[in-house]
Amino acid sequence: MGVSLSGRNFLKLLDFTPDEIRYLLKLSKEFKNLKYAGVPHRYLEGKNIVLLFEKTSTRTRCSFEVGAMDLGMGVTYLDPGSSQMGKKESIKDTAMVLGHMYDGIEYRGFAQSIVEEIGANAGVPVWNGLTTEFHPTQMLADMLTVEEEFGDVRGLNLTFMGDAGNNVGNSLMVVCAKLGVNFTACGPKAQMPAAELVETCREIAERNHCTITLTEDVDAGTKGADVIYTDIWVSMGEPDDIWAERIELLRDYQVNDKVMANASPRAIFMHCLPSFHNTDTVVGANIAKKFNVTEMEVTDKVIYGDQSRAFQEAENRMHTIKAIMYATLK
Secondary structure, three states, X not given: OOOOOOOOOEOOHHHOOHHHHHHHHHHHHHHHHHHHHOOOOOOOOOOEEEEEEOOOOOHHHHHHHHHHHHOXXXXXXXXXXOOOEOOOEOHHHHHHHHHHHOOEEEEEOOOHHHHHHHHXXXXXXXXXXXXXXXXXXXXXXXXHHHHHHHOOOOOOEEEEEOOOOOHHHHHHHHHHHHHOOEEEEEOOHHHOOOHHHHXXXXXXXXXXXXXXXXEOOHHHHHOOOOEEEEOOOOOOOOOHHHHHHHHHXXXXXXXXXXXXXXOOOOOEEEEOOOOOOOOOOHHHHXXXXXXXXXXXXXXXXXXXXXXXXXXXXXXXXXXXXXXXXXHHHO
């Protein structure tokens, strides 16, 4: 019997089987091929979705909007100041109102409990565009990128460098365990994933013949890795005064030429973006002025180098999000 995700929420990858995740990746490839071939695929004509953003974004918003329009849907975007959710209206009431008006709801914001509550009350599919704990749409784009590079991902070695306890680190650990990829979190002990999630992922990984490793040792953690992955050191919503502490804590986990040379000769570099790899942004310039640091989690040379797949990975957000919407709304 084939996989069907019709009517399902997409809130975290712990909710999905390996076969269901592989189905979404296969569907993503099909949509990417249609896009590249210029073949119209307005399969969801007449449906409408709403994007509920409490945290702003470039890739997530554009991916949902372009993907929805390619599928023939109407899109409403509600920015952080355009909704009364949690202020004058409860999360439950907002979910019920939007669920009566739209065929699907995307939420990007803070606690995972918020998107779970929306999903429990909307009556239509709800998609997690990012929460403090998880970033599942990013994971599909990441795995699609890895598959495009290596084919079958099972048995590959992926190392996440830096703040491994953030939403991307958590989610990479989950998706690697589900798909049979050996996952290594390489960073300071204070920034590791929660012990309960690590234990859950180790149980999943054992069933899928792969491993979960936590290490503070950069040489050991990156040795022979097929994928080196990192993220910004301070996430959106965290206070600015944490920069000094994070720079001191994470500076030894920067992805640079030495790290890439220690990885497999075929290794690729990945980053969910945005990235602070130079001083061409307001934040980057301010950090350089305050802390005399011009490159943070990755160097300019690596992110623009031949091994980088960060921008291909960003494009893949659109194809994988399109697959999620189609699979749950068809």
